[in-house]
Amino acid sequence: MPIQIGEIRAARAGEDSKITAGTDRAVTFGGQAKATVPAGAPLVSDPVELPLDALSRLSISVYLPQPTPISTFHWDGKQTAYIGDGNQTASETIATAQTTDARTLVSEILVDAPANDGAVIAIGDSITDGNGATLDADNRWPDVLAERLVSKHVSVLNAGISGARLLDDAMGVKASARFDRDVLAQPGVKAVILLIGINDISWPGTPFAPEKSLPSLAALTTGYLQLAAQAHAHNLIIIGGTLTPFEGALSGTPLDAYYTPEKEALRQKVNNWIRTSGAFDAVVDFDLLLRDPVHPTRLLPEFDSGDHLHPGDKGNRAMAAAIDLGQLIKN
Structure with missing residues (x-):
């Protein structure tokens, strides 16, 4: 089924559920904050201007405005994800209700690295x-x-x-x-x-x-x-x-x-x-x-x-x- 996206933000990751102050960026889709992930298909965002060093860690915060069952996910992600109530995408620290070490919703992040050899x-x-x-x-x-x-x-x-x-x-x-x-x-x-x-x-x-x-x-x-x-x-x-x-x-x-x-x-x-x-x-x-x-x-x-x-x-x-x-x- 389609997934309704209320808002997504990206930032450099800090400790635990924190982000690095001053690095928060809005993620848009055709210039809009809200979007729908089609059933069985990917949704690619607009480019985000966020300078990164090699081996940087990113925090992607996603707000789902309605109950959203997840039918597929990366269950052995080995990285803690923080889940909280309401729209906390712009918060520097997520007020966490629960955690998981599975990865959900985000399948890949494309990085524009001009000086690269593949x-x-x-x-x-x-x-x-x-x-x-x-x-x-x-x-x-x-x-x-x-x-x-x-x-x-x-x-x-x-x-x-x-x-x-x-x-x-x-x-x-x-x-x-x-x-x-x-x-x-x-x-x-x-x-x-x-x-x-x-x-x-x-x-x-x-x-x-x-x-x-x-x-x-x-x-x-x-x-x-x-x-x-x-x-x-x-x-x-x-x-x-x-x-x-x-x-x-x-x-x-x-x-x-x-x-x-x-x-x-x-x-x-x-x-x-x-x-x-x-x-x-x-x-x-x-x-x-x-x-x-x-x-x-x-x-x-x-x-x-x-x-x-x-x-x-x-x-x-x-x-x-x-x-x-x-x-x-x-x-």
């Missing part, structure tokens, strides 16, 4: 989305990669969706179905880093996919080849990431069958193919980087967020540091 897009699942990273700390591995690329005038876009899969829809559509929207349609994209497939392997036999059988190696590699072909058809560099260790993942929960020796054997075959197939312009071996040398089917404890699946802050920083910038940038 963008790198990280597409994947919860490991890219930042599930194991600290809330509000910008410690996802794409965040840390963005820090490394500031001096190169290259931005990083995070297209990770927690629960995403290569071959099937789930928490978000399958990678092949969203590759056009999340990668090819993004302005200035030069390269893509692909890290996806662990949910295709691990979900079968769990409450997430109780009737699903393990995908074949051929089905997975065909999926990867399709994404590589799409990237190369648009003259993009595509880097493949090996799937990270997951023994012990989510044990003691209803997803206790997330890991099995059979699933591990398939992960090893997939990783061998990623390393040796030549399908990608380069490979970043996240598996080798993050695994425990003493127990290589497990994450190294210092990189583990604690659930034996998602890297923590230190693991995310190690992932970003392992990426060869020369493989992303051709100039």
Whole structure:
């Protein structure tokens, strides 16, 4: 259903629900403060004059004048959003009734950066989305990669969706179905880093996919080849990431069958193919980087967020540091 917008304002973010004084700007749509988001379609605002430094954090305040059910959102946003009563869009501090770490309504922010050399897009699942990273700390591995690329005038876009899969829809559509929207349609994209497939392997036999059988190696590699072909058809560099260790993942929960020796054997075959197939312009071996040398089917404890699946802050920083910038940038 359409969404009625009463007012939107943008500012540099301050601490918690505060904005930086003096940076508040009105966001308009065809010169008007009120607007309607069409059902199933985006709504793009007028340009906003708000100078920003690299890695700046923005606050987008949205007033909804009527009760508005949200049917789609980014549930694992890892950033606190503040929800209050009434129109507080021009307030320097939101009087908060509740918070959420999901992202709603705003899907992307376009920044006019004349001195830039394009963008790198990280597409994947919860490991890219930042599930194991600290809330509000910008410690996802794409965040840390963005820090490394500031001096190169290259931005990083995070297209990770927690629960995403290569071959099937789930928490978000399958990678092949969203590759056009999340990668090819993004302005200035030069390269893509692909890290996806662990949910295709691990979900079968769990409450997430109780009737699903393990995908074949051929089905997975065909999926990867399709994404590589799409990237190369648009003259993009595509880097493949090996799937990270997951023994012990989510044990003691209803997803206790997330890991099995059979699933591990398939992960090893997939990783061998990623390393040796030549399908990608380069490979970043996240598996080798993050695994425990003493127990290589497990994450190294210092990189583990604690659930034996998602890297923590230190693991995310190690992932970003392992990426060869020369493989992303051709100039």
